[in-house]
Amino acid sequence: MASYLVRRLGQSLVTLVLATMVVFAGVRALPGDPARALAGEQNDPAQVAAIREKYGLDDPVWVQYWHYLTRSLSGDFGTSVRTNIPVRDMLASALPVTIELSVLAMIVAALIGVLSGLLAAVRRGRPAEWFANGFALLGLSVPNFWLGLMAILWLSVGLGLFPASGFVPFREDPAANLHHLALPALVLGAGLAAVIMRQTRSSMLDSLGTDYIRTARAKGLQERSIVGVHALRNSLIVVVTIAGLQLGALISGAVVTERIFALPGFGKLTVDSVFQRDYPVIQGVVLVTASAYIVINLLVDLLYGLIDPRIRVAGEVA
Amino acid sequence: MSHPRVARLLAVPVAALVLAACSSVGSDASSSGGQASDDVGAAAGKVKSGGTLTVALSAEPDFLDPTLAGSLYSRYVFNAMCQKLYDLDSSVHIQPQLAKSMPQTSADGKTVTIKLRSGIVFADGTPFNSAAVKTTLERDLTNPRSARVSELGPIASVDATDPTTVTIHLKTPFAPLTAALADRSGMIMSPKQLQAKGDDFGNAPVCVGPFKLAKRVPQNSIELVKDPKFYDAKKVHLDRIVYRIITDGSIRAANLKSGDAQVADTLGTDDVQSVKSDTNLQVLESPSLGYQGVTFNVGNVAGVGKAPGKINQPYAKDARIRQAFELAIDRKALIDNVFDGLFDPACGPISPDSEYSTDAVQQCRGYDPAQAKKLLAQAGVKTPYSLKMLVTNTPASLQFAQALQAMVKQGGFDLKLDPVEFTSLLDQQDKGNFSVLQLGWSGRVDPDANTTNFVGTKGSQNVGGYSNPTVDKLLGQARQSQDTAERGKLYGQVQAQLQKDDPLVYLYRQRNLTGVSKKVSGVQVYADGLIRVAFAGYAK
Numbered sequence: 005m006a007s008y009l010v011r012r013l014g015q016s017l018v019t020l021v022l023a024t025m026v027v028f029a030g031v032r033a034l035p036g037d038p039a040r041a042l043a044g045e046q047n048d049p050a051q052v053a054a055i056r057e058k059y060g061l062d063d064p065v066w067v068q069y070w071h072y073l074t075r076s077l078s079g080d081f082g083t084s085v086r087t088n089i090p091v092r093d094m095l096a097s098a099l100p101v102t103i104e105l106s107v108l109a110m111i112v113a114a115l116i117g118v119l120s121g122l123l124a125a126v127r128r129g130r131p132a133e134w135f136a137n138g139f140a141l142l143g144l145s146v147p148n149f150w151l152g153l154m155a156i157l158w159l160s161v162g163l164g165l166f167p168a169s170g171f172v173p174f175r176e177d178p179a180a181n182l183h184h185l186a187l188p189a190l191v192l193g194a195g196l197a198a199v200i201m202r203q204t205r206s207s208m209l210d211s212l213g214t215d216y217i218r219t220a221r222a223k224g225l226q227e228r229s230i231v232g233v234h235a236l237r238n239s240l241i242v243v244v245t246i247a248g249l250q251l252g253a254l255i256s257g258a259v260v261t262e263r264i265f266a267l268p269g270f271g272k273l274t275v276d277s278v279f280q281r282d283y284p285v286i287q288g289v290v291l292v293t294a295s296a297y298i299v300i301n302l303l304v305d306l307l308y309g310l311i312d313p314r315i316r317v318a319g320e321v322a
Numbered sequence: 323m324s325h326p327r328v329a330r331l332l333a334v335p336v337a338a339l340v341l342a343a344c345s346s347v348g349s350d351a352s353s354s355g356g357q358a359s360d361d362v363g364a365a366a367g368k369v370k371s372g373g374t375l376t377v378a379l380s381a382e383p384d385f386l387d388p389t390l391a392g393s394l395y396s397r398y399v400f401n402a403m404c405q406k407l408y409d410l411d412s413s414v415h416i417q418p419q420l421a422k423s424m425p426q427t428s429a430d431g432k433t434v435t436i437k438l439r440s441g442i443v444f445a446d447g448t449p450f451n452s453a454a455v456k457t458t459l460e461r462d463l464t465n466p467r468s469a470r471v472s473e474l475g476p477i478a479s480v481d482a483t484d485p486t487t488v489t490i491h492l493k494t495p496f497a498p499l500t501a502a503l504a505d506r507s508g509m510i511m512s513p514k515q516l517q518a519k520g521d522d523f524g525n526a527p528v529c530v531g532p533f534k535l536a537k538r539v540p541q542n543s544i545e546l547v548k549d550p551k552f553y554d555a556k557k558v559h560l561d562r563i564v565y566r567i568i569t570d571g572s573i574r575a576a577n578l579k580s581g582d583a584q585v586a587d588t589l590g591t592d593d594v595q596s597v598k599s600d601t602n603l604q605v606l607e608s609p610s611l612g613y614q615g616v617t618f619n620v621g622n623v624a625g626v627g628k629a630p631g632k633i634n635q636p637y638a639k640d641a642r643i644r645q646a647f648e649l650a651i652d653r654k655a656l657i658d659n660v661f662d663g664l665f666d667p668a669c670g671p672i673s674p675d676s677e678y679s680t681d682a683v684q685q686c687r688g689y690d691p692a693q694a695k696k697l698l699a700q701a702g703v704k705t706p707y708s709l710k711m712l713v714t715n716t717p718a719s720l721q722f723a724q725a726l727q728a729m730v731k732q733g734g735f736d737l738k739l740d741p742v743e744f745t746s747l748l749d750q751q752d753k754g755n756f757s758v759l760q761l762g763w764s765g766r767v768d769p770d771a772n773t774t775n776f777v778g779t780k781g782s783q784n785v786g787g788y789s790n791p792t793v794d795k796l797l798g799q800a801r802q803s804q805d806t807a808e809r810g811k812l813y814g815q816v817q818a819q820l821q822k823d824d825p826l827v828y829l830y831r832q833r834n835l836t837g838v839s840k841k842v843s844g845v846q847v848y849a850d851g852l853i854r855v856a857f858a859g860y861a862k
Contacts (some may be wrong), residue, residue, distance in 0.1 A: 034746075035742075035743075035745075035746035035749050035750070036743070036746045036748060036749045037748075037749055037752075038745075040745075040748050040749065040752060041745045041748060042384065042392060043392055048469065048471060048782050049626075049627045049782060050466070050471065050524050051466075051467055051468065051469055051471070054467040057466070058466075058467060058521075084540065086382075086384050086385075087382075087385065087524075087538075087572065088383060088387075088521070088522065088524055088525060088763065089538070089540050093540075094540045094541075097539060097540065098541075099541075106585030134830035135564050149421055153572060153576075155571070156573065156576045156577075156580070157576055160576065160580040160582070161579040161580040164580065164581070167580070167582050168573070168576050168577045168582040168583060169378075169566065169568055169573065169577050169578040169582055169583075170543075171539075171542065171564060176684065216675055237848075264564060264568070264570065264573060266537050266542065266567065266568045266573070266577075267539055267542075267544030268540070268543070272541055272542075273540070273541055276382070276541050278744070279744070280743065281741070281745050292762055306735075
C-alpha cells in the first residue's frame with residue numbers, strides 16, 4: 005500500500021508540473037502583450053517597457069517559469085498585472101463565491117429534479133409527466149445566459165423579487181447573501197435539475213417494476229411508503245452518481261452565470277484575466293484548479309484501492 | 323473586454339461597449355425625462371443626506387493610482403476620490419479646483435505659476451500644499467511606469483515656491499499643460515501615503531476628495547465612503563458610492579430598471595429606448611470629444627514608435643484610394659442604421675464642441691460613391707479594390723464593420739473583415755500587421771492630445787505610420803501657442819492636410835449615453851466623459 009501511495013503521489017506531482025508548464029506556455033502563446041494591454045490608451049513605449057520589466061515579462065520564458073514555480077511553492081502567486089492586487093487574495097475572495105454558488109445550485113437542482121422525476125414516474129402517462137418532461141426538455145435546451153437574462157428581466161426587473169446582480173458575503177449578512185444567490189443558483193441549477201429529473205424518472209420506473217416492490221405491494225404496504233422509502237432510496241444511488249459527475253459541468257456553467265449576475269467568483273475571474281492577459285492571475289487560477297482535480301482524483305483512486313484490493317494489486321503488478 | 327475596460331486605443335464599436343469618451347451635459351444636454359444634469363451638483367434642500375449610490379460600470383478600473391492608471395474607468399472612480407488642480411465645467415472650460423486661480427504663464431511661455439487653495443487636508447489629515455504638488459508631479463514625471471509623462475510635456479522642473487505657490491519650468495512652451503492638470507496629472511496624492519506605499523499606493527490611495535476608498539473586490543466592485551475631512555464635506559450628500567462592474571450592456575440596463583443600480587454608464591444604443599420608456603429612469607446624452615474611425619497602415623513597417631517606412635500597396639502609396647474610401651462612406655446613414663442616429667458624424671480629430679474648433683477644422687469630404695469610383699480608376703487599380711480590415715470580434719463592432727463593408731461596396735471597394743479579440747488587435751495594430759484598422763480614441767479637452775500622438779510622425783499612437791512634415795510643423799506650432807484663435811487656425815490647416823492625405827478616415831463621435839434613476843439628483847456627465855456622482859443625492 006505504501007509503495008502504491010508513493011507512486012500515485014509521484015504521478016500526481018508530475019501531472020501538476022506538466023499542467024503548469026502547458027498553461028504557462030499556453031498563455032504566452034496567446035497573441036497580445038499584457039504590458040501593452042495595461043498601458044491603455046496612452047501607449048507610451050517607455051511605460052510599456054517599464055511594465056514589462058516590473059512583471060519580469062522581458063525575461064526568457066524558462067526564467068519566468070522558474071520564478072513562477074519557486075514562488076508558487078511558497079504560496080506567492082504574484083500580483084495582478086492589471087490591478088496590482090495579490091493573486092492569492094483574488095483567489096481567496098473568488099473561490100468561496102463559486103463554491104457557495106455551486107452548492108446552492110446543486111441543492112436547487114436536486115430538490116427540483118428529484119421531486120419532478122418522482123412525480124413523472126408515479127403519474128406516468130398523465131399531465132404531470134408531460135409537464136415534468138417538458139420542463140426537462142426546456143432545462144436541457146435553454147442556454148444558461150438566456151435563462152439568466154430572462155430571470156433578471158422577469159423576476160428582478162418585473163417583479164422585484166430578487167436583486168439583479170451583486171454579492172454580499174455570507175458572514176456579513178446571511179439573509180442578503182442567500183437573497184443575492186437565489187436567482188443565480190436557480191439559473192445554474194436548472195440544467196442540472198433536468199438531468200436529475202430524467203435520471204430519477206427512469207430509475208424510479210425501473211425500481212417500481214422490480215420484484216421487491218411487487219412483494220411490498222402484495223404485503224399491503226401503503227403506496228407512499230413504497231414509493232418514498234423502498235423505490236426512491238434505491239433509485240437515488242444512480243442519481244447521486246450522475247449528479248456527482250455533473251459537478252464539473254456545474255462549475256463551467258458558473259463561468260457564464262457569474263458574468264450575467266456580476267458575481268465575483270472563480271469563473272468570472274478566469275474569463276476576465278484571460279481577456280486582459282493577466283498572466284499571474286491565469287496561472288494562479290489554473291494551478292488551483294489543476295491541484296483540486298488532481299487531489300480529488302488521487303483521493304478517489306486511493307479509495308478505490310481501499311475498497312477493491314484488485315485495483316491495488318493490479319497497480320502493483322503494473 | 324474588454325474593458326475599454328481600459329480607456330485605450332479601441333477598435334470602433336468596442337466604443338459602444340467599452341469607451342465612454344468625452345462629453346458634456348451642458349445646456350444642450352438632452353434627456354428623456356426632461357431633467358438634464360444639474361451643473362452645480364445636487365442643490366441643497368432638494369436632496370436628503372445619506373444613502374448609497376450604485377453605479378454600474380461597463381469595465382473594471384485598473385490601478386487606483388493617478389500616476390499609473392490607464393483606464394477610463396479608473397477616472398470615474400478618481401472623480402469622487404481624487405480632486406485635481408483644475409477641472410472642467412459643463413461647457414468644456416477649465417476651472418480651478420484645488421488651485422486657487424487659473425495658472426499664470428510667463429511671456430516666453432516657459433514658466434507656469436499655480437496658486438493653491440489653503441486650509442485643505444488629504445484624507446489622512448496631512449496638509450495639501452505646494453510640497454505635495456511637487457512630490458506628485460515629480461512622481462508622475464519620473465516613475466518608470468508612469469502613464470503621465472507624455473501628457474505633462476516638456477517639464478524641466480517643479481518648484482514649491484511657497485506653501486501655496488507652485489512654479490513649473492518648461493523646456494519649451496506647452497499649451498496643453500493646463501488641460502493635463504485637469505485630468506489625472508492634476509490629481510494630487512498624499513506624500514505621506516506615497517512614502518508609505520510606494521508603487522502600492524493604488525491599493526490604498528489617499529487624495530483630497532469628497533469620498534475615500536473603503537473596499538475593493540477584484541473584478542467586482544469598488545466601494546467609496548464619504549470623507550469627513552473633505553474641505554467641502556457639507557456639499558456631499560451620499561454616505562457611500564459603490565461602483566459595480568457589469569460588463570454586459572443589457573444586464574447593466576436591467577440593473578438600472580430593477581433599482582439595483584441608480585446610474586449605468588455606456589448604455590448600448592439598442593437599450594436606450596427601453597430605458598427611456600421607463601418612467602423612473604432618464605438617459606443623459608452628451609456629445610463626446612473622442613472619435614471613431616478607420617486607420618490605414620501607410621508606413622508602420624517596423625512597429626509603432628519606429629521610423630515610418632514604405633508600404634508597397636496601392637492604398638498606402640496613393641492617397642486617391644484612401645480619399646475614394648472616404649467618399650464611399652455616408653456617415654449619417656451609417657449612424658442612423660447602426661446606432662439609431664444617436665451618435666454624431668465626425669470628419670476630423672477635433673470635436674465641434676472644442677473651443678479651438680472652426681469651420682476649417684470641421685471641413686469634410688462628403689458622400690459621393692460615383693466620385694469614389696472615378697478616383698479608383700484614376701489610381702489605376704482593379705475594382706472592386708480589395709482591402710482587409712482588422713476589427714474587434716465583439717458583436718457591436720462586427721455589426722458596424724458589416725454595415726461599413728456593405729456601404730463601401732457601392733464606391734468600388736471589397737472590404738474584407740478580419741475580426742480578432744481585443745488584446746490581439748492591440749498587438750497587431752502596434753506591430754503594423756494590418757492594412758486597415760477600425761480605431762477609436764476617447765478624446766481629451768486639449769486638441770493636441772487628440773492629434774499629435776495619432777498623426778504626428780513620432781506620435782506614440784501613430785499606428786498607421788503616417789508622416790507629413792507639414793502636419794508635424796503645424797502641430798508643433800499649435801502646441802506652443804497660447805492664443806486660442808491662432809491655435810484654431812493652425813488646427814484648420816492640419817485638417818486640410820489630413821483631408822488631402824486621408825491616413826485616418828474619421829467616422830463618428832459617439833455620445834455618452836448614461837442611464838440615471840430619477841430618484842437621484844445631481845449626476846453630471848461633462849466633456850471629459852466622466853460620470854460625476856460625488857455631489858449627487860437622493861431626492862427628498
